[in-house]
Amino acid sequence: MTLPGGEISKRELHFIWIVDCSGSMRDDGKIQALNYAIKEAIPHMQKESENNIQANLLISALKFSTGAQWIIPPTRINEFKWTDIEAKGETDLGQAFLLLSEILHIPPMTERGLPPVLVLLSDGQPTDNFKDGLDKLLSEPWGRKAIRVSIAIGEDANTDILQRFIGDGERQPLLARNPESLTKYIKWVSTVVQSASARPKSQQKYYDGSISNVDIPKPPEMISGATDVW
Amino acid sequence: MSTTHEFQVGEPVHINGLNIVCNVEKELGSGTQGKVYSLISPDNSPLVLKWYFPSMATNEQYDILESLIQKESPSNRFLWPLALVNTPKKEGFGYVMSMKDSRFKSFSLWLSRKINPSFKALLTACFELVQSFHLLHSKGLCYQDLSLNNIYFDPENGEIRIGDTDNIVINGEDKGNVIGTPKFMAPEIIIGKTLPNTQTDLYSLAIILFYILFLNHPLEGKIESSIKSLDLPSMSKLYGFEPLFIFDPNNDSNYPDPAFHANAIIFWNIYPDFIKRIFVRAFTNGIKDPMHGRVRETEWQITLLSLRDSIYYCKQCGSENFFVPDSSVFEKLTIPVELGGNNSDFKVQNRSSNLEEIQSNSVCWNPQCKTLNTHILNIRIDDRLFVALNHDTKLFLHHIDPDHKYDFSSPVAEVSRHPTDPRVWGLKNLSAYPWKVSKVNGDVIEVNLKQSFSLVPGTQIDFGRSKGIVCY
Ligand SMILES: [Zn+2]
Numbered sequence: 001m002t003l004p005g006g007e008i009s010k011r012e013l014h015f016i017w018i019v020d021c022s023g024s025m026r027d028d029g030k031i032q033a034l035n036y037a038i039k040e041a042i043p044h045m046q047k048e049s050e051n052n053i054q055a056n057l058l059i060s061a062l063k064f065s066t067g068a069q070w071i072i073p074p075t076r077i078n079e080f081k082w083t084d085i086e087a088k089g090e091t092d093l094g095q096a097f098l099l100l101s102e103i104l105h106i107p108p109m110t111e112r113g114l115p116p117v118l119v120l121l122s123d124g125q126p127t128d129n130f131k132d133g134l135d136k137l138l139s140e141p142w143g144r145k146a147i148r149v150s151i152a153i154g155e156d157a158n159t160d161i162l163q164r165f166i167g168d169g170e171r172q173p174l175l176a177r178n179p180e181s182l183t184k185y186i187k188w189v190s191t192v193v194q195s196a197s198a199r200p201k202s203q204q205k206y207y208d209g210s211i212s213n214v215d216i217p218k219p220p221e222m223i224s225g226a227t228d229v230w
Numbered sequence: 231m232s233t234t235h236e237f238q239v240g241e242p243v244h245i246n247g248l249n250i251v252c253n254v255e256k257e258l259g260s261g262t263q264g265k266v267y268s269l270i271s272p273d274n275s276p277l278v279l280k281w282y283f284p285s286m287a288t289n290e291q292y293d294i295l296e297s298l299i300q301k302e303s304p305s306n307r308f309l310w311p312l313a314l315v316n317t318p319k320k321e322g323f324g325y326v327m328s329m330k331d332s333r334f335k336s337f338s339l340w341l342s343r344k345i346n347p348s349f350k351a352l353l354t355a356c357f358e359l360v361q362s363f364h365l366l367h368s369k370g371l372c373y374q375d376l377s378l379n380n381i382y383f384d385p386e387n388g389e390i391r392i393g394d395t396d397n398i399v400i401n402g403e404d405k406g407n408v409i410g411t412p413k414f415m416a417p418e419i420i421i422g423k424t425l426p427n428t429q430t431d432l433y434s435l436a437i438i439l440f441y442i443l444f445l446n447h448p449l450e451g452k453i454e455s456s457i458k459s460l461d462l463p464s465m466s467k468l469y470g471f472e473p474l475f476i477f478d479p480n481n482d483s484n485y486p487d488p489a490f491h492a493n494a495i496i497f498w499n500i501y502p503d504f505i506k507r508i509f510v511r512a513f514t515n516g517i518k519d520p521m522h523g524r525v526r527e528t529e530w531q532i533t534l535l536s537l538r539d540s541i542y543y544c545k546q547c548g549s550e551n552f553f554v555p556d557s558s559v560f561e562k563l564t565i566p567v568e569l570g571g572n573n574s575d576f577k578v579q580n581r582s583s584n585l586e587e588i589q590s591n592s593v594c595w596n597p598q599c600k601t602l603n604t605h606i607l608n609i610r611i612d613d614r615l616f617v618a619l620n621h622d623t624k625l626f627l628h629h630i631d632p633d634h635k636y637d638f639s640s641p642v643a644e645v646s647r648h649p650t651d652p653r654v655w656g657l658k659n660l661s662a663y664p665w666k667v668s669k670v671n672g673d674v675i676e677v678n679l680k681q682s683f684s685l686v687p688g689t690q691i692d693f694g695r696s697k698g699i700v701c702y
Binding site (some may be wrong): 001002003004005006007008009011050051052053054106111112113114115141142145191 | 260336338339341342343346347348349378379413441445446455457458459460461490491492493496497500547548549550595596597
C-alpha cells in the first residue's frame with residue numbers, strides 16, 4: 001500500500017552556464033576541454049540532485065561570441081544533454097549579460113524559487129561594452145541575488161572582469177590553468193555550488209561570512225603542476 | 231597530475247590502528263569537509279575512508295577522532311570512526327569507518343516519494359533515531375550536525391544507520407568545525423546565541439521526525455510560500471529569528487499553504503491527537519524555551535511506540551490506519567500529562583477532543599476507500615499501553631515487562647491463525663514462561679510455549695509481569 005500525500009514540494013533552481021565561444025577558445029583545445037568537462041560533470045550533477053529535498057534543478061546554457069544566444073532552454077537534470085559548441089567570432093560578454101538579464105525576473109522565473117546559479121566561463125577580453133550589460137544584470141533582483149561564479153580558462157582571461165561579475169569582496173574567479181583543473185572546477189560548481197543553493201549543507205563554524213545570499217563552501221583545493229600550463 | 235590529499239583507485243592505504251593494508255576501490259563522493267572512498271580490505275569487510283581537505287584537517291578534528299575511536303560506538307546504528315589514517319605521502323589525515331549496507335537508503339528518497347515504506351517502517355525508523363540519540367546523549371556526547379543528510383534507513387523494516395559521526399564531541403566543549411545544517415539548526419544557533427549542544431540536537435531531531443512523518447518542514451507554511459527567492463537572509467528569518475510552527479494552536483499566520491504544503495495537512499488529518507500534541511509542544515515551547523521546553527528523547531520514544539502499536543489495517547483496502555481507543559480509556563493510559571499527553575495547554579489546532587472527532591479516526595484515510603472500521607481487535611496491557619492486534623502483530627518484552635521497556639530483541643507473542651478454522655485468531659506464546667489466561671466464562675487455562683489462545687474479547691491474560699485484556 002502506498003501512503004497518502006505526495007512528493008515534498010520543491011523550489012525551482014535555475015543553473016545557467018554562460019560560455020565563451022569566441023575564436024580564441026579554439027587555441028590549445030580549450031573549447032574541446034570545456035565541452036568534455038561539462039559532459040563529465042552531468043552524472044555528478046544528477047547524483048547530487050537525486051538527494052535533493054528542496055530543489056527542482058533546471059539547467060540552461062547561453063553562449064557568446066559575436067552576439068549571444070541561448071543554446072539550451074531550462075531543462076531538467078535527468079533530460080539534460082550537452083551539445084558540443086564550436087569557437088569562432090568576437091567576445092560579446094555584454095550581449096550575454098543583457099540576454100541573461102531578460103530572464104532574471106518573474107515571469108519567466110517562478111514565484112517560488114531559489115537563488116539562481118550563474119556560471120561564467122571565459123578565456124579572454126570582452127570586445128563589446130560589457131559594463132552596461134553587467135549593470136543591467138545586477139539591476140535585476142534575481143541577478144543580484146544569484147550565486148555568481150566565474151572560471152577563467154587559461155592565464156589570458158581578464159580576471160578583473162570575471163571578478164566584477166562575481167561582485168567585489170566576495171569570492172574570487174577560479175583560474176583553470178589546464179584541462180584537469182577545468183574539469184575539477186566545473187564539477188565543483190555543478191555539484192557543490194548547485195547544492196549550496198539547493199540542498200542545505202553543513203555550515204562551517206568559521207566561514208568568512210562575506211557571502212550574503214548563499215553560503216558557498218570553499219572551492220576545491222588544488223595544486224597545479226607548473227609544467228602543464230596551456 | 232595528482233594532488234597530495236587525494237587518492238587514486240588501487241592506491242594502498244595503511245591502517246595501522248586495525249593492522250591492515252587496504253586498497254582504494256573508488257571515490258564515493260566529495261563533501262564540504264573531504265572526500266570519501268570505498269576500500270578493498272583483506273577480509274572483504276566493507277570499509278570507507280574519509281580524507282579531509284587540508285583546511286579541514288585541523289588538530290582539533292584529529293583530537294575529536296582520536297577520542298571517538300577510544301570511546302567506541304554507542305550502538306551498531308552509528309557508522310563510528312574505527313581508526314585514524316596517516317601517511318607521509320599525503321597531506322592531512324583521514325579515518326576509516328564501516329560502510330553501510332546498500333539496503334539503507336537516504337530519507338530524501340522517501341521525501342521525493344521514490345521509495346514506498348510503510349507507516350510501521352517509518353515509525354520504527356523514527357523510534358530508532360530517537361533511541362540512538364538518547365544513547366549518544368546519555369554518554370555526554372553531542373552530534374552537532376543532525377540533518378536528513380546523514381541518516382539512512384531500511385525502507386523494509388525501518389532499521390537505521392547514522393553517518394558523519396566525526397563531528398560528535400563531548401557536550402559543551404564547543405569543539406569541531408560545524409554549526410549545523412540550514413533548516414535543521416536550532417533557532418538559537420542561527421541567531422548566534424549558542425553553539426551546538428545536546429539541547430540543539432533535540433531540536434534538530436524534532437525537525438527530522440516531523441519531516442519523516444509529515445513530508446514537510448514544520449516551519450514552512452504560508453510565510454514560506456510568500457517568499458519568492460529563498461536566500462540566506464530570508465532563511466535566517468524563517469528558521470531563526472521568527473520561527474512559527476505551521477500548526478501553532480494560537481497563531482495560524484503560518485498555517486500550511488494548500489498549494490505547496492498539502493502533505494502537512496493530509497498527514498495532520500490522519501495521525502491521532504496524542505502525536506500531534508507532542509509536535510505542538512516541540513515547536514512552540516520547544517522553540518521559546520530551548521533549555522526546558524524541548525521534548526525529551528524518552529517522551530518521543532513512548533509516543534512513537536504508542537503510535538506504532540496503534541496501526542491497524544483497514545478491513546476494506548488494507549491501508550495502515552491509526553487506532554484510538556475511546557477517550558475514557560485513552561485518557562487513563564497512553565502518555566502521562568508530564569510527557570506531553572492530554573494537556574489543555576497543548577491543544578491541537580482545528581480539532582476538539584470530543585468523542586465524535588476521535589471516532590473519525592476510524593474512517594480509513596484512503597480517499598478511494600473511506601470505510602468505517604468500527605471494531606479493531608486490540609490488547610490493553612496494565613492500563614499502560616494498548617496494541618492493535620493485526621494478522622502480523624508481535625508483542626515483545628517491551629509490552630509485557632515494565633522492567634524491559636524498549637526491549638525488542640525477540641518476540642514473546644504473535645498473532646496466529648487457528649490451523650483448521652481460519653476465522654479464529656489467536657495469540658501464540660513465544661516465550662518460555664506460561665501465561666494464565668482467564669476466559670470469559672471464568673475458566674483459567676495455562677498457555678505454554680508455542681500454544682495459542684483464542685482472541686475472544688474480554689479474555690484476560692496474566693503474562694507474569696503484567697496483565698492484559700483483549701478488547702474489540
Ligand atoms: Zn480503507
